[in-house]
Amino acid sequence: MPSNYKDFPDWYKRRRYPIFRDPFFGDIDSMFLEIERMMEEELKSFTAKIPKDYVRERKLPDGSTTKEWGPFVYGYSMNIGPDGKPRIREFGNVKKSLRGPQVKEEREPLVDVFETESEVRVVAELPGVEKNDIKLHGTEETLTISVTIPRYKYYKEVNLPSKVKVREAKSFYKNGVLEVIFQKAGAPKEPKGEPIDIG
Numbered sequence: 001m002p003s004n005y006k007d008f009p010d011w012y013k014r015r016r017y018p019i020f021r022d023p024f025f026g027d028i029d030s031m032f033l034e035i036e037r038m039m040e041e042e043l044k045s046f047t048a049k050i051p052k053d054y055v056r057e058r059k060l061p062d063g064s065t066t067k068e069w070g071p072f073v074y075g076y077s078m079n080i081g082p083d084g085k086p087r088i089r090e091f092g093n094v095k096k097s098l099r100g101p102q103v104k105e106e107r108e109p110l111v112d113v114f115e116t117e118s119e120v121r122v123v124a125e126l127p128g129v130e131k132n133d134i135k136l137h138g139t140e141e142t143l144t145i146s147v148t149i150p151r152y153k154y155y156k157e158v159n160l161p162s163k164v165k166v167r168e169a170k171s172f173y174k175n176g177v178l179e180v181i182f183q184k185a186g187a188p189k190e191p192k193g194e195p196i197d198i199g
Contacts, residue, residue, distance in 0.1 A: 106155035109145065115161050120182045122160075127176035128152050134178060138166040143180060 057065045078088045090108070114121040122143055126134060129147050137144040140163045147154040164182035171180045 106146075106148075106153040108156050109154050111145075111156055111158055113158060113161060118184055120160050120162055120164050120184060122158055122178075122180045122182075124156065124178045124180075125176060126152075126154055126173075126178050129154070129176075131173045134173060136171060136180065138164070138169055138180075138182070140164060140166060140185060143182075145178065 057067055059065050078086055080086055110125045112123045114123070124145055126145075126147060129149065129152050133147050133149050133152075135144075135146045135148075137146075141160055143158045143160060145154065145156045145158070160182070163185040165185050166182070168183050169180060171178065173179075
């Protein structure tokens with residue numbers, strides 16, 4: 001998408017001429033022009049916030065250059081939790097905010113969490129990376145997935161539905177899909193304590 005009006009295609013520029021060539025519809029033409037002006041401002045504001053890694057120049061066959069942005073990824077997944085209620089999770093590198101869409105340097109992978117009586121299973125899609133590129137960090141209640149290589153950057157902190165045994169976790173990665181399996185932590189045992197001698 002072009003960042004300057006002069007880079008917009010001719011068909012777009014032609015739209016700036018009055019749509020209805022009748023004085024009666026002058027207000028409608030003014031309204032359309034105002035909407036286009038607002039969209040141009042939003043576009044300029046958005047492109048100014050794009051991380052440098054997401055802006056590239058490409059040479060065209062006629063020798064000129066054009067800018068390309070991206071990739072921009074936004075989506076969501078939905079599944080039904082054990083309580084029977086739907087769970088919706090967002091993924092991608094575009095986040096909503098009060099100041100409009102924000103592009104993060106890291107892409108948030110698509111992640112699903114499945115829970116059984118004894119296990120918590122986390123499945124994440126990380127296309128384009130090797131097993132050695134993936135860093136995992138777990139606590140009793142969270143799993144952090146990160147990839148930081150020049151071409152791909154992923155980051156996601158997953159809140160686990162139950163406390164788990166981190167040291168017993170098993171992980172597998174094949175064809176762009178990461179799977180981490182945790183055993184659930186049982187109820188905390190009462191501390192046995194130590195005998196205390198009276199002096």
